[in-house]
Amino acid sequence: MAESIIKRYYDTLGEGKLLATNCLDCEGYTFPPTTACEYCGSTDLEFIHLSGKGKLLFLSHGVAPPPNARFVDIAPYAYGHILLEEGVYVQGIVTGVKPEPEVLQEIYDRGPALVEPDIIELQGLKILAFKMV
Amino acid sequence: MRNKLRDGVSILGVGCSQFGDLLETPEIKGLSLQELTNQAVQEALADAGVDPLEIDAVFIGNAMVHSSQLPGTYSQLAKWLGMQFKSGVHFEAQCSTTNVGAAMAAMAIASGVYGKVLVIGFEATRTRAKELSPYEREPISTDQAWAWTDLAVNQAYSVPQGYEIFSTYNGLVALGYCRKYGISIEDYDRGMMEICRSRRLHGSMTPKAILQETLEDEAARLGFNDLKEFWESRYNPFVAWPSRVRNVVSVADGASAMVLGRSDEARSYSVSPVELLGFGIVYGDLPWYGSDPTVWPIDRMAWQRAYQMSGISPRDLDYIHTHDCSNICGICNLEIAGYIPEGKSLYYAMDGRMGYDADRPVSTHGGRHAFGHAWAASAGSDTYEAVLQMRGEAGKRQIKPWPETAAIHTHGYAMISTVLILRRC
Ligand SMILES: [Zn+2]
Numbered sequence: 325m326a327e328s329i330i331k332r333y334y335d336t337l338g339e340g341k342l343l344a345t346n347c348l349d350c351e352g353y354t355f356p357p358t359t360a361c362e363y364c365g366s367t368d369l370e371f372i373h374l375s376g377k378g379k380l381l382f383l384s385h386g387v388a389p390p391p392n393a394r395f396v397d398i399a400p401y402a403y404g405h406i407l408l409e410e411g412v413y414v415q416g417i418v419t420g421v422k423p424e425p426e427v428l429q430e431i432y433d434r435g436p437a438l439v440e441p442d443i444i445e446l447q448g449l450k451i452l453a454f455k456m457v
Numbered sequence: 458m459r460n461k462l463r464d465g466v467s468i469l470g471v472g473c474s475q476f477g478d479l480l481e482t483p484e485i486k487g488l489s490l491q492e493l494t495n496q497a498v499q500e501a502l503a504d505a506g507v508d509p510l511e512i513d514a515v516f517i518g519n520a521m522v523h524s525s526q527l528p529g530t531y532s533q534l535a536k537w538l539g540m541q542f543k544s545g546v547h548f549e550a551q552c553s554t555t556n557v558g559a560a561m562a563a564m565a566i567a568s569g570v571y572g573k574v575l576v577i578g579f580e581a582t583r584t585r586a587k588e589l590s591p592y593e594r595e596p597i598s599t600d601q602a603w604a605w606t607d608l609a610v611n612q613a614y615s616v617p618q619g620y621e622i623f624s625t626y627n628g629l630v631a632l633g634y635c636r637k638y639g640i641s642i643e644d645y646d647r648g649m650m651e652i653c654r655s656r657r658l659h660g661s662m663t664p665k666a667i668l669q670e671t672l673e674d675e676a677a678r679l680g681f682n683d684l685k686e687f688w689e690s691r692y693n694p695f696v697a698w699p700s701r702v703r704n705v706v707s708v709a710d711g712a713s714a715m716v717l718g719r720s721d722e723a724r725s726y727s728v729s730p731v732e733l734l735g736f737g738i739v740y741g742d743l744p745w746y747g748s749d750p751t752v753w754p755i756d757r758m759a760w761q762r763a764y765q766m767s768g769i770s771p772r773d774l775d776y777i778h779t780h781d782c783s784n785i786c787g788i789c790n791l792e793i794a795g796y797i798p799e800g801k802s803l804y805y806a807m808d809g810r811m812g813y814d815a816d817r818p819v820s821t822h823g824g825r826h827a828f829g830h831a832w833a834a835s836a837g838s839d840t841y842e843a844v845l846q847m848r849g850e851a852g853k854r855q856i857k858p859w860p861e862t863a864a865i866h867t868h869g870y871a872m873i874s875t876v877l878i879l880r881r882c
Contacts, residue, residue: 382628384698386619386621391600391622392619415624415629424698429698
């Protein structure tokens with residue numbers, strides 16, 4: 325039986341690691357991983373792990389009830405735009421932050437903050453979230 | 458990429474239904490989607506003065522099959538539209554559908570394959586088919602509508618890990634804009650109120666808009682004398698701080714249509730044909746932006762291709778609509794297009810410069826918030842408005858002098874950036 329890259333990504337998250345691909349032609353990272361390099365289309369790829377450490381550039385939030393039923397227990401949640409130390413941009417839930425204007429304003433005023441992965445489980449799926457360090 | 462149309466292509470006629478709710482809005486209440494779509498098609502055919510038998514091909518789009526339950530729209534609507542035995546296809550580019558269809562039609566016509574093409578988009582975002590009934594409909598909840606809509610967004614990774622439109626498409630972009638241009642959150646909110654006020658004024662002058670009440674009238678109806686107090690009240694919560702609910706889309710049921718043909722034959726069909734000078738279409742998966750949320754690569758590339766194909770520059774534009782499902786993304790595109798200087802849109806809004814009667818008119822039908830948003834039909838409604846303005850048929854909201862050159866930009870989830878450049882012949 326073949327294994328989907330998607331399953332492998334989520335299984336790897338369960339081990340606390342972030343699965344990506346490194347392109348052997350252009351050396352670009354594709355995260356999360358797919359079947360082709362997002363920069364040059366090459367399929368000559370190797371799997372690697374990213375640290376997940378990075379900078380939270382901006383932090384906003386969403387609505388409740390959420391569009392996706394998986395998040396019904398945690399919505400509304402803070403959601404951020406993040407630059408990982410490997411140069412990859414990613415967006416995700418930021419835990420431990422109340423999505424209220426005063427809180428978000430303070431974070432915005434302070435400027436970019438360091439974050440690291442906070443892998444959480446919702447309705448049986450491990451997902452990549454972040455927390456401020 | 459050659460990026461040229463070999464022959465000239467023009468929009469011969471346009472049509473658009475009332476945007477509203479098939480269960481509530483008097484003009485369309487009780488209609489089926491087949492009949493709603495036919496309203497737009499018959500208007501476009503009559504506007505063009507083109508007989509149904511003259512149409513060579515039909516490109517028909519619908520994005521959310523869950524609510525329409527009409528896949529294979531070409532044949533399912535064929536007899537309703539008087540369009541049996543045509544070439545054609547069902548296609549979708551989500552909220553860019555109808556304008557991507559116009560570009561596809563232009564390529565088909567300029568290549569010499571078809572003479573006249575009918576482009577159609579229709580959508581029900583407020584109502585769905587009721588169980589097994591062939592004609593009854595029922596409301597869709599807002600979160601259900603977004604869940605279906607988000608099927609067009611990265612299903613492997615983004616949606617399962619917490620993506621939602623309001624933060625990614627609005628709040629985070631807004632913060633990027635404020636940081637880049639040193640605009641305070643208070644000024645952002647004030648500018649956004651003025652953008653909304655302008656769109657709602659335009660909606661109040663547009664008989665087919667879903668929201669025809671001005672922002673001032675709504676505030677008064679809800680007991681507020683002071684507009685800013687109303688804007689900051691519990692009636693206008695943040696959907697994604699610092700952006701509020703009145704800076705986002707109003708969902709609608711609706712349909713739009715246009716007839717395109719060769720420019721060298723256009724004059725015999727229309728007193729004032731509008732040429733489709735050029736277009737740019739570029740898509741990309743998430744993330745849509747990197748270090749600068751205000752300038753997305755897909756938008757920059759789409760505008761660049763559209764300007765190159767049409768041979769015009771931003772200075773030539775007399776009218777613009779940019780996709781304002783989220784007002785901040787609309788603003789970013791006004792600035793990428795070069796219609797308003799970078800970082801100045803909120804100040805232009807505060808100075809009243811985006812109105813139909815001002816120097817930089819924007820979205821004179823009310824945009825996605827006031828005119829309403831019926832996914833696959835909306836781009837066609839934007840083009841409809843541009844064509845009316847260019848022909849001097851926009852009634853109370855007519856831009857003077859009539860615009861000669863216009864641009865329409867749309868974002869189709871998730872995400873296809875589409876720009877059309879139109880010029881009055
Ligand atoms: Zn590569």
